[in-house]
Amino acid sequence: MRVIVDDIKVRVEGELSEEQPSYYKNMHVIYEFTGKDLPHKKIERAVKLSEEEYCGVSALYKKAIPVSSEIIYHED
Numbered sequence: 001m002r003v004i005v006d007d008i009k010v011r012v013e014g015e016l017s018e019e020q021p022s023y024y025k026n027m028h029v030i031y032e033f034t035g036k037d038l039p040h041k042k043i044e045r046a047v048k049l050s051e052e053e054y055c056g057v058s059a060l061y062k063k064a065i066p067v068s069s070e071i072i073y074h075e076d
Contacts, residue, residue, distance in 0.1 A: 003042050006076070007034040027061055029069040036076040047071060 009032040014024040031047055051058050051069060061067050 003039055003046070005033050005035040005038065007074075008032070009034075024065055026066045026068075029058075029067065030072060031069065032072045032074065034074040034076075038073055038075055040073065043073075044071060 011030040011032070012027060013030070014027045016022045017025050029051075031043075033043055047069070058067065
């Protein structure tokens with residue numbers, strides 16, 4: 001899927017437990033795409049594939065804690 005974007009940012013937010021040692025109770029991944037005429041369906045499919053099939057880190061975390069995500073578009 002060839003998609004031309006001006007910028008991509010990925011942020012991860014999580015909630016830490018209060019007890020020691022602290023650990024993440026959940027994780028939320030935010031994908032931010034910037035560009036002109038962004039193909040939303042292609043981007044959504046690429047993110048889904050990366051989360052469900054290609055990313056071993058994501059698969060590992062999903063076995064331990066709830067992981068959610070969202071896509072934010074910044075279009076020129």
